[in-house]
Amino acid sequence: MRSKLIHGATQEIVIKDEFILDIKESLKEYKGFKFSSFTSKPTVIGQWEVKFEGVVYETYDIKITFDGYPEHLPKVYETSNKIPHEEDMHFNPPDWHACLFVSHQRWEVFPKGSSFLTFLKVPVHNFFLGQSFFSMYGHWPEGRERGHGNKGIVEYYQELFGTKDKKIIYSLLRETFEESIPRQKKCPCNKKKRLKNCHGQTVTTLKENQDPKLIFEAMQIFKKN
């Protein structure tokens, strides 16, 4: 961690050198993007291109700020005002940063330890591609979108486990707190199948990757419902 004199006061720089290097390296793929780490909130600014197979379909001015990175996700802002900054357009109040994915999906989308490049290539790419798609079609890709707040979390686990049944999902989430999966244990979704051969793989993956605090939070949500 470094310190730097800003406006006459010593302030702790909130981002480690190794991450600065990674960010700068990642930005080499993005022409015209600038990174500045000499402010209280390190910031990336540039013009984001919605690009596919060499064709640019849309551009958005964006700003990315880092606060507590990488524990906390960078915040992405659209500054060209081409998109209405509203919750329905997947921006979060009060500062209207882009809502990139539900926190529960982080292990899958941008696992801890991954490069900033992954952040740009997956959630940021998807977000602006989705926005551009919406501006042309009036709906999100695949005709659906994830709900806000708890609804989004519920939908996420429903997709992950491939079932809408909340009781089953609750039981499967509880399984992640068990030491191991007993061989003969039946799957909550189908009494004729063994858990190991059914939803067991997803339970194990979740157990190995997901923050237990988040799993616990999700269980509370499913219990309430």
Place this chain on the structure above:
Amino acid sequence: MYKLSSKNLNLMMEEIYTDLDVPLELKKEAETKYLNLGEWLNQDSQSKFKSDSQLYIQGSTLLGTSVRPIKRGDEYDFDLVYKRNIKKDGISQKDFKDQVGEQLTRYIQYLKDGGEKDIPFLIEGKRCWTLQYKGRFHIDVLPALPDPEPEYLMDPEDGLIITDKELTQWQFSNPKGYHSWFKKSMRYALTELRNSLAKSDGVEVEDVPQHKTKTTLQKAIQILKRHRDSTYMGSKDDKPISVIITTLASHAYNNSDNLYVALTEIVKNMNNYIEDRDGVYWVENPINKKENFADKWESNPKRAEEMFRWIESANKEFESYQNETNIDVITESLEKSFRLDNATAITGKAKKREGLAVAAKAVEVKTDPWSHSGDSY
């Protein structure tokens, strides 16, 4: 470029339709004018001739299949029937038409006396009278009488007799009856459309405004008519006539709500509804089996030739859009066939939409605003 999907071809055709449609404000302006005229004519008929009259829209205005003129500055026309409830016996075709002309002259004087600013000119046509408004449209008023012996499969009470061009004979017509048939041939699409509009607007089905319920068939006919107008620009004589296009397209319509799919199906199949009756082409009036809309083809075979040639070229052209990978080729075709001044913008959007759809499909890890879940839980 990627080939345009049927979804994007539909959106492209919808944009072409929007460009060709008669603007709503103009329709409303014309409506105000003819309601006012209708009321005046009825009062005048009662006091002068001791008989009722009705003024109502007919033709493509009634069917909702009018298209704007090719040149932006040209006028729109609105077609009206002026039906006087009197008997044809005792009045000659010429006197009948002259009486209407005289009434319309007095109507114009009435407007002047009332301080009205928008005063139309009266122009005599072969069968009808035209009220020429300054600005962007004119209203054609066709004098008509009730048909004393109507023979129609639908709405016989709305059968009319009108003068011929030489003012020596009476001819038969039933625009309301034809409209009823036309509505019937798209009743499935119309019901679907009204229900979905009522749902999205949160209103009762019967409260959905008329102007919003434009069906895919109507739009397809508008596009075909514009294609025809553009093909026959400058050589009007043998061009396929609107009532034949409308009748054949209604028969060939497959109820698709995708405008592109509907159009390609129509031009592929509309030929099948031109009958050959002992060597004579027939396009039967669907509400009057004795009337052949193609009766002029016998004395003028060029008309039949042109009809078939035009359908074939439209068929080839529409068909080619779905296999085309060069957007410039489609742009050129739209410019030529529809005389659009914004063809590049329309195809540019189609290309962008297609590219984004392909890019969206390529996304492996889905994040907001994507979702692969259902809409309820």
